[in-house]
Amino acid sequence: MSEKSVTTEEAAEQTAMKRVTDGITLGRVGLYATLIGLVGFYLLPIESGLVTSIKTPTGLDNTFPFLPPLDAGWITFEKWQVAFDYLAPGMVNSMLFTIPSTILCAILGSMAAYGLTLVDWRGQIAVLALFIAGIFVPYQAVIVPLFQFWSQYMQLGARLSFLWGLPLLEPHYATILELIITHTAYGIPIVTLLFRSQYKTMSNEMIEAARLDGASVWRVYRRIVLPLSIPMFAVVFIFQFTQIWNEFLFSLTIIGSTNDPAASATLILSGLGQSLEGTDYPLRMAGAFITALPTLLVYVLFADKFAEGVQT
Amino acid sequence: MKRFLLLLRSIRRTQGEGPESERTSGERRVMTDGGTSEKRSTFQRWLDSDIVQSAPFWLPPFLLMGFFVYAAIGWNFLLSLTEYSGFGDPDYSNLGLQNYWAMLDDPGMWAATRNTFVLLVGFTVVCLIVGLLLALLLDREIRFSRSFRTIYLLPFALSFIVTAQFWRWMYNVNNGIINQFIGVFGLGPYSWLGSPKLVLGAVIFALVWQFSGYTMIIYLAALRSIPNDQYEAARADGASTVRMYWRVIIPQLRPAMVSATVTLVLFALKAFDFLYATFDGYRPRRGADILATKMVRESFGRSEWAYGSSIALMLFVLSLGVITPYLYNQYKRGNL
Numbered sequence: 001m002s003e004k005s006v007t008t009e010e011a012a013e014q015t016a017m018k019r020v021t022d023g024i025t026l027g028r029v030g031l032y033a034t035l036i037g038l039v040g041f042y043l044l045p046i047e048s049g050l051v052t053s054i055k056t057p058t059g060l061d062n063t064f065p066f067l068p069p070l071d072a073g074w075i076t077f078e079k080w081q082v083a084f085d086y087l088a089p090g091m092v093n094s095m096l097f098t099i100p101s102t103i104l105c106a107i108l109g110s111m112a113a114y115g116l117t118l119v120d121w122r123g124q125i126a127v128l129a130l131f132i133a134g135i136f137v138p139y140q141a142v143i144v145p146l147f148q149f150w151s152q153y154m155q156l157g158a159r160l161s162f163l164w165g166l167p168l169l170e171p172h173y174a175t176i177l178e179l180i181i182t183h184t185a186y187g188i189p190i191v192t193l194l195f196r197s198q199y200k201t202m203s204n205e206m207i208e209a210a211r212l213d214g215a216s217v218w219r220v221y222r223r224i225v226l227p228l229s230i231p232m233f234a235v236v237f238i239f240q241f242t243q244i245w246n247e248f249l250f251s252l253t254i255i256g257s258t259n260d261p262a263a264s265a266t267l268i269l270s271g272l273g274q275s276l277e278g279t280d281y282p283l284r285m286a287g288a289f290i291t292a293l294p295t296l297l298v299y300v301l302f303a304d305k306f307a308e309g310v311q312t
Numbered sequence: 313m314k315r316f317l318l319l320l321r322s323i324r325r326t327q328g329e330g331p332e333s334e335r336t337s338g339e340r341r342v343m344t345d346g347g348t349s350e351k352r353s354t355f356q357r358w359l360d361s362d363i364v365q366s367a368p369f370w371l372p373p374f375l376l377m378g379f380f381v382y383a384a385i386g387w388n389f390l391l392s393l394t395e396y397s398g399f400g401d402p403d404y405s406n407l408g409l410q411n412y413w414a415m416l417d418d419p420g421m422w423a424a425t426r427n428t429f430v431l432l433v434g435f436t437v438v439c440l441i442v443g444l445l446l447a448l449l450l451d452r453e454i455r456f457s458r459s460f461r462t463i464y465l466l467p468f469a470l471s472f473i474v475t476a477q478f479w480r481w482m483y484n485v486n487n488g489i490i491n492q493f494i495g496v497f498g499l500g501p502y503s504w505l506g507s508p509k510l511v512l513g514a515v516i517f518a519l520v521w522q523f524s525g526y527t528m529i530i531y532l533a534a535l536r537s538i539p540n541d542q543y544e545a546a547r548a549d550g551a552s553t554v555r556m557y558w559r560v561i562i563p564q565l566r567p568a569m570v571s572a573t574v575t576l577v578l579f580a581l582k583a584f585d586f587l588y589a590t591f592d593g594y595r596p597r598r599g600a601d602i603l604a605t606k607m608v609r610e611s612f613g614r615s616e617w618a619y620g621s622s623i624a625l626m627l628f629v630l631s632l633g634v635i636t637p638y639l640y641n642q643y644k645r646g647n648l
Contacts, residue, residue: 045478108373115369138582141628142384185380246471248585288477
């Protein structure tokens with residue numbers, strides 16, 4: 001007993017000494033200086049974009065790109081207004097397909113991970129390998145057939161034409177529906193992996209005990225696994241929301257044109273402020289911030305959850 | 313008695329109980345008459361087996377994902393054998409490898425392949441190094457280490473279309489920050505995104521800015537899992553800090569490095585969004601065209617669908633060359 005207390009005391013003393021010395025060592029100062037310098041490096045492009053977005057043309061010419069407009073006359077929020085008018089429908093569209101496909105991904109991925117992790121059967125590793133390989137497949141390898149599938153074979157817009165007469169429904173929702181299904185399908189592999197990483201650490205005893213008591217596979221899922229996966233659902237929501245919101249290649253190919261009523265925020269941003277006279281940088285920066293706003297908010301509020309999703 | 317109960321259950325079932333209770337009762341039966349299991353037909357045993365019981369969970373997502381991923385890849389291969397271009401429908405009656413021969417004669421293809429490998433190697437290596445340094449810096453009992461981590465990872469949470477806008481402004485010839493910065497040392501100004509010699513390096517730099525936070529997170533997770541006594545043991549042996557990291561800590565980061573490398577390489581193979589947004593269209597400036605951008609341009613820019621599909625298949629085979637050994641290795645280690 002005494003031995004233990006001595007070691008803890010010693011350890012405490014050592015850390016206290018370390019803290020005292022840490023406070024003054026040059027290495028420590030250098031370390032923090034480096035870390036703060038790196039903060040500058042990672043934030044500079046974003047900060048520069050922010051100050052540029054509120055500069056008038058004169059302000060743009062007369063200040064350094066990383067400094068805020070120093071004269072009150074050089075400040076204008078007009079570009080934000082213009083960018084918002086362009087992007088607002090895109091933001092609505094992005095929300096319309098991002099939220100449903102995030103939820104669908106989470107539900108289907110959790111189910112798949114459960115069926116492949118907590119219920120044991122031979123050959124499941126092969127199915128699992130196909131799921132995991134699906135994470136890494138480049139979208140280029142499927143994009144032409146995908147385009148064919150939606151535009152030539154499914155033609156949801158025409159097939160569901162009876163719906164568009166209904167209130168609150170519009171023809172371009174067909175494209176939104178296509179995007180929901182597409183994003184769900186391609187999100188399933190990574191979400192399955194995320195849930196599996198959690199389910200692997202789940203106590204097997206509890207589940208086996210429940211099954212011996214006669215609980216069905218479904219009951220175990222609903223009563224034991226689902227309540228325990230709520231934290232992972234949060235991680236998946238944060239991570240998938242960001243991924244799907246930021247995605248571009250599917251928007252570009254399935255929606256097609258920035259003028260399409262179903263155009264997503266990223267698609268509209270990619271064509272914002274293009275003109276023969278050159279690029280309107282303040283407008284583009286304002287647009288970039290408006291497009292990034294939902295993901296920025298989610299990131300700032302739930303950074304830890306996002307990092308957890310990235311880690312796996 | 314048991315039979316009576318069974319009969320009761322089957323009656324209840326025919327009365328149209330929900331599927332959930334049906335399965336529950338089926339499961340119960342297995343448990344209660346475990347001793348008489350030989351009597352059950354093979355079909356019933358098959359129905360009660362775990363593979364069938366778990367199928368409602370993994371099969372629907374598997375079919376959805378399998379159709380969009382694997383069936384689409386097969387379809388893509390078929391398309392690559394046709395002459396499909398322009399409007400209309402592909403003609404599947406006349407298949408051949410002509411698109412693959414055409415790739416060999418396409419000088420743009422060689423340039424794109426070369427650029428892809430430069431991007432892939434440069435981007436991956438620099439990201440791994442920068443991420444490792446960030447992780448080592450942050451793993452030293454630092455105050456606000458979470459805030460630092462959050463800031464370094466921030467670019468990774470942004471869309472490429474968004475970051476491309478920022479970097480176009482950074483690289484601007486006249487008043488971009490990069491040119492102003494090197495102007496302090498009497499260099500430049502350079503046309504970073506216009507010159508064929510500089511453009512790929514500029515793109516790599518911007519992508520490293522966006523992805524190094526990701527590698528940092530991967531390394532940090534691995535560093536945190538190294539038990540503390542290993543540091544202490546190395547210290548007790550009198551190893552210097554550098555030596556301790558080099559000999560003891562970094563070798564243990566190998567698995568993290570491998571999985572980060574796989575992700576980075578596969579990202580470099582499909583990188584498209586950033587280049588599209590940086591150059592306002594399907595055609596990147598000369599010197600920055602990679603296979604991923606060429607594939608999308610051939611199909612969606614020029615409607616050479618079959619040719620685009622053949623490049624897509626090549627990209628798929630290249631990524632398979634990375635995925636297969638990785639998954640096999642993970643399987644061997646029991647990490648899958």
